[in-house]
Amino acid sequence: MNLDALYSELTIKTKTKLALIVLDGLGDIATMGQGEVTPLEAAVTPNLDKLVNEGVAQGRMTPVAPGITPGSGPGHLALFGYDPLEFQVGRGVIEALGLGVELKAGDVCARANFCTLDAKGIVTDRRAGRIPTETCEELCALLAKKVKKIGDTEVIIKAGKEHRFVVIFRGKGLEGPLTDADPNREGLPIPTAEPRDAKSAKQKKAAKLIADFYKAALPVIAKKKPANGFLMRGIAHQPDIPLFEDRYKLKPVCIAVYPMYKGLAQLVGMTKLEGAQTITEQFETYKKEYDNYDFFFIHYKYTDKAGEDGNFEAKKKAIEDFDAALPILMEKKPDVLVITGDHSTPCSMKSHSWHPQPVLLHSECSGSDKLERFSETGANMGSLGVFEAKYLMRYMQANAKMFDKFGA
């Protein structure tokens, strides 16, 4: 039997408030070099401690599968309860979401780079000498003005940092993924983007569109220096993902600061609340909007940033800052509260990793694991064990008493 179908069948609507707080890249590893503790273990967190004392269930979550390090896309899809192996979101889509583009299902997106071409069309610099962001913005504006449509398909161009931008094709009957229009090294011409699946008519149509876009766009910047060409990679379409609200019978809202996380929330149909710039403001927004939604996704970025920088003290501080703001949330405590990460970003590795992230779940019926603190080591001994992140939503629903009994 299909498990998702069973969950749907058992789901009942209840009047409960659920909050999922994601400290990006929260998980870490204890190494001798950093005193054999993790930032979460080293941080002074009186408010988290108080919450643990009120009774929480802890555990660790495998974001995708054993040993697999997820990007933010699969990491968050799993937290939202979607199997990240089933619902894959291409790099172009993630990049567009990261730049704050409002995507629609079926939009084909590509990451793009301005590059330098020689007289024969050979790529001599894949990044066009890393042109300044302002130049990139000017070039994008020019392209956007000159190439608004290819046939019936709308073209949206949005500048990123330095040489980077994204191109979105909004039309009918399009699909990715395509191969890269990028030789991935210098000394070669720009290859044609081809369908990954030769049998897909939609991919063929998208490939033709990319070729026509090149014909229209390359002449526009041909005389520019050093950025007289561009490469396109990660060409993919926004998949058609079942809506969060239909799937869980919960009205969801996203309170995030960074565009990519708003984009990922939007991908599953969450409403985005704009304005809050700090975790304090995010929690204030939560309180203000408490009556208007059932499910609150609150994203906190700074733990991941510090991990990526390999800055143990900064990661510890980010956790302490979060902890200091927590009482605001607790003034209107949700019925089900989860605090976790989307993956681990160990300081000693300066990158995302596969290590299962710790998770804390608090509700009237979460029970207590009798642990004193929320930590990786404590979570190893928690009642939730090590489980796949895609099941977290189901535990949250269960704690919200949203599931009927299965069988008699």
Add this chain to the structure above:
Amino acid sequence: MNLDALYSELTIKTKTKLALIVLDGLGDIATMGQGEVTPLEAAVTPNLDKLVNEGVAQGRMTPVAPGITPGSGPGHLALFGYDPLEFQVGRGVIEALGLGVELKAGDVCARANFCTLDAKGIVTDRRAGRIPTETCEELCALLAKKVKKIGDTEVIIKAGKEHRFVVIFRGKGLEGPLTDADPNREGLPIPTAEPRDAKSAKQKKAAKLIADFYKAALPVIAKKKPANGFLMRGIAHQPDIPLFEDRYKLKPVCIAVYPMYKGLAQLVGMTKLEGAQTITEQFETYKKEYDNYDFFFIHYKYTDKAGEDGNFEAKKKAIEDFDAALPILMEKKPDVLVITGDHSTPCSMKSHSWHPQPVLLHSECSGSDKLERFSETGANMGSLGVFEAKYLMRYMQANAKMFDKFGA
């Protein structure tokens, strides 16, 4: 999406050395009768303790599935990262490997027993009075001399202990499994080996071959006493298993003493290094060959033997002997080191069991679980949790930084 395909897609070759040390049947259970500790917990292991102190991740592994007790075949296949339910290796194949026969993909193997038949061909003693090994060897030599081929198919006969031997059929278009040519009790004639799948032409061909082999071989020993017949069981072919090196982009080598484990390693395409007879010599071989391979499978048998004998003190001593040799390995510490068992063999049960075996993983990025020792009870609190043994290879690859990030 197929998970193995994803792992393959994400795999990158790195310059790392991985070592998998298998203490056969290491896992045990604490019972009151043995002071409520396991042999691993009772053993004095200063070198393992030191390793744990440098930072290791611990956990427990389900060898096949909850409650399933594996033989050495499935136990090791899982450790090598092959789903033991998908890649089944028949008993005949395991027996042939155990006798040191070099098998090829497609070889059909049978375990065989010499037996006693009466004038009507009824089995009167399934083991022919447990004839001495020398008699078995003489009979096998005679059969091998008289029956070298059946049609185009080569026949290989190899004696085992007492009444036991194996027969290997090396030809084209053959496949198992077949039903047993063994009534499994006295008082009945030898049944015909039949295809398990009536639709399989290859199984039919193999069944015909077995029948023809009986016609050719039975007359050769018909006048012998008491072994004037033979029975064949576990008739199966060596499956076509994806090569370890292709699957993991690691050049593997096996340093084992006992033929069966060499055979299992050979099954997945590992090179076998001969010569070492003790764990000390095995570790010396590892050091000498360090530059020539990427993946070292080192097998230690004596923990299992002591468990099968129900000898707690001997199992404890086997672990201590292993521990005493460990510093030799550590002189050239691999980048990723795993110490575990292929299953549990609890002394109080005198047999293999289903209890998840403890596992220890050490690498630069394994993190530390802050446990003082490597033990079953400690492993229960480890960061790896309880996981399926087939994922161990994936954790090893992740720790060797052999996986690209999944998604953006």
